[in-house]
Amino acid sequence: MANDAKKIRFAPNGNLFMAPAPGTSGATTVLPTDVGDGKAAPAGYRGMGYVDEGGVTITPSIETQPVNVWQSAVPVLYNVQAAAFQVKATLVEFNQLTTELFFGAKWVAVKDDKNQDTGTYRLDLSSTPELSELSLVVDWAQKGVLYRVVIPRAMVSDRGAITLQRAEAGKFELTIDALDSDGTLGYVLTNDDILGLGVNPPVSVPDTGTDTGTGSNPGTGTGTETGTETV
Structure with a gap:
């Protein structure tokens, strides 16, 4: 297959979304089966806000063990020891999702002695989270x-330290690892023509032309039409 510079991909735009894992208590999450529009959250999911300029790191990994035999100086087989699918991101918004993920606890509204909201919220850090x-x-x-x-099922497996400074925004560094979900770690969807079937994603391009009409009752008007065409 010939080299094709048009197949080089960047990720100038992106988002992270989360929802309760299917099967957890009270969860009604339905996993998305379409690629979306690149902007809106899948149904039932919520956006996690801005990610720092380092973007998102996705790491699939397979740990193997060589099978060595007497008759050969090199392994004759590799056996799978473990598999993982990991996502790392540093979130920069202080919102409910990011702070609850980072601290591993839920916010509750503080009430006064008349059970009225005080405008203060509390997050308790358990000694046995x-x-x-x-x-x-x-x-x-x-x-x-x-x-x-x-990723159908996942857990936060690691957290970085949050640094509070005068001139730099606070950040929540999170590592999220996939869990087994009926034999899978997750799946990838795309509208890219990976299989070379000739089905390309729609791209909006400007279309500028001059439309001059001639009919059975001709006139002398000339018009310019400008629009957007989807190809």
Whole structure:
């Protein structure tokens, strides 16, 4: 296959979305099966806000063990020891989702002695925290080419330190690992023509032309038509 520079991909736009993992208590999450539009959250998911300029790191990994035999100086087989699918991102918005993920606890409204809201919210850090499952979607796009990674079940496996400074925004560094979901770690959706079937994603391009009409009752008008054509 010949080299094709048009197949080089960047990710200038993207989003992270989360929802309760399907099967968890009270969850009604339905996993997305379409690639989306590169902007809107999948049904039932919520956006996690801005990510710092380092973007999102996605790492699939397979750990193997060589099978060595007497008759050969090199392995004759590799056996799978473990598999993982990991997403790392540094979130920069202080909102409910990011702070609850980072601290591993839920916010509650503080009430006064008359059970009225005080405008203060409290998040208790347990000495024996419970890990919660989530479903994660990572979207990215370059013009009309869209990609979406869906992880049905995942947990936050690591957190970086948050640094509070005068001249730099606070950031929440999170590592999220996929969990087994009926034999899968997740799946990838795209409208990119990966299989070379000739079905390309729609791209809006400007269309400028001059339309001069001649009919049975001709006139002398000339008009210019400008619009957007989807090809």
